[in-house]
Amino acid sequence: MKALLMLENGMTFEGTGFGDEHNVVSEIVFNSAMCGYPELLTDPSYAGQSVVMTYPMIGNYGICYQDAESTRPWLSAYIVHSVSNVASNFRCDIDLDHYLKRYQIPGLQGIDTRALTRILRESGTMRGMIAYGDSIDLEAMKKQIENFKMESYVPKVSIRGGKIYGDGGVKIALMDYGVKGNIIRCLTERGATVKCFPWDASYDEVKEWKPDGIMLTNGPGDPQDCKKPIEEIKRIYASGTPTFAICLGHQLMALANGGDTYKLKYGHRGINHPVKDLKANRVYISSQNHGFVVDAKTMDPKIAEPSFISMNDGSIEGFDYKNGRVFTVQFHPEAAGGPHDTRFLFDRFMNLIGGAAL
Structure with a gap:
């Protein structure tokens, strides 16, 4: 499904969805790790945040439940350049897309994550919203972003x-x-x-x-x-x-x-x-x-x-x-x-x- 990320400064990034495709407002942060995404997804410290991965391809070794750091993923959404269609690992229990679907975590792929990361570095961490569908109301997105406040998680x-x-x-x-x-x-x-x-x-x-x-x-x-x-x-x-x-x-x-x-x-x-x-x-x-x-x-x-x-x-x-x-x-x-x-x-x-x- 078509998906759009809007930052609180009004900038937008268009891509496609994966995982559980539902609208979400959160704080947008980036992570520079090249591996360890199963541990990242299940780190409770990411509650209330959507995580942008600077490494371009994510999901190539799938998800091994034994690697989880808690009982479930806690982040608000997962933003990557490209999700691997193949999970090649003898320890793999489930691929990334189905794992996020299981726990109702939205995903966004197909955007320039390096450009997004540079914006976050230069302007600082921002609030943002991911919306799905062919007809997206930009003004409504702006209002939801403006009204969003981080809570105590x-x-x-x-x-x-x-x-x-x-x-x-x-x-x-x-x-x-x-x-x-x-x-x-x-x-x-x-x-x-x-x-x-x-x-x-x-x-x-x-x-x-x-x-x-x-x-x-x-x-x-x-x-x-x-x-x-x-x-x-x-x-x-x-x-x-x-x-x-x-x-x-x-x-x-x-x-x-x-x-x-x-x-x-x-x-x-x-x-x-x-x-x-x-x-x-x-x-x-x-x-x-x-x-x-x-x-x-x-x-x-x-x-x-x-x-x-x-x-x-x-x-x-x-x-x-x-x-x-x-x-x-x-x-x-x-x-x-x-x-x-x-x-x-x-x-x-x-x-x-x-x-x-x-």
């Missing part, structure tokens, strides 16, 4: 509350703001029993389980919308419990300690982002998916010091807290998809709480 994607994974000797309470499955796997394979708590769980509920450590996970949206988690994280920090935070969790820990966050022009999304370890004076390649960062100038140096920075724009990619019991990173060390360069951070966490490391 954390309550929608936090679905693992109460579940327990693994049977190791170290107990880790995981605050689920939209966790990726490989974070849990990276902990259980290091000998941890992981209990997932919902996004709005109180510290009292967590403390009752008597965890040895606490994990704050990734998740979607503006961290400043997460009022209740921020208040509970203040209590977690004050408890002195060893804590490791990733992505949204990293931002929430900073907000709980008096810091501030701001929105990047077009965000960091891909599996090839270089970050520098300031203590080791070493650069690692990381997987990233975020539109907000912590403002380093707002963090009290007596509370925390930067541990990693982005080599692309100098933004903060991690903090070490002076109490010696908390460290956080903006990128994704679980690397799904992405390089394994920084998985040693899970070993650091296990060593901090006296557990085993690989």
Whole structure:
């Protein structure tokens, strides 16, 4: 079916639909990864966003359910230059088109995704709408885009509350703001029993389980919308419990300690982002998916010091807290998809709480 993408600045891109062809309004972002699209599709941090892939051909190895990072895809729509008609992979369970249909996710192909990406880089992330059909009302699209506002998606994607994974000797309470499955796997394979708590769980509920450590996970949206988690994280920090935070969790820990966050022009999304370890004076390649960062100038140096920075724009990619019991990173060390360069951070966490490391 004919499909049209309109950006909030009025620019349009015409292509054809795939997946579940229904109109959708969302935030339009881009991802520079050349592979790992099954993991991307199932990353809860993309809730409320339509993702543009800069790599031209997507879907050539289909979808393997084992690679999913959550129970379903969470993005609003998927925008690619070309969908492969053949899914050639012995592990393939379903092709991309039918997978998106199964979960009612719209797709758009046949547009110049590189040109669209350059517009998003130059003008910044924008709202947009995808509409399907031979007769599309452009004025109606403009009004829907103007009326669209990003909401707090954390309550929608936090679905693992109460579940327990693994049977190791170290107990880790995981605050689920939209966790990726490989974070849990990276902990259980290091000998941890992981209990997932919902996004709005109180510290009292967590403390009752008597965890040895606490994990704050990734998740979607503006961290400043997460009022209740921020208040509970203040209590977690004050408890002195060893804590490791990733992505949204990293931002929430900073907000709980008096810091501030701001929105990047077009965000960091891909599996090839270089970050520098300031203590080791070493650069690692990381997987990233975020539109907000912590403002380093707002963090009290007596509370925390930067541990990693982005080599692309100098933004903060991690903090070490002076109490010696908390460290956080903006990128994704679980690397799904992405390089394994920084998985040693899970070993650091296990060593901090006296557990085993690989």
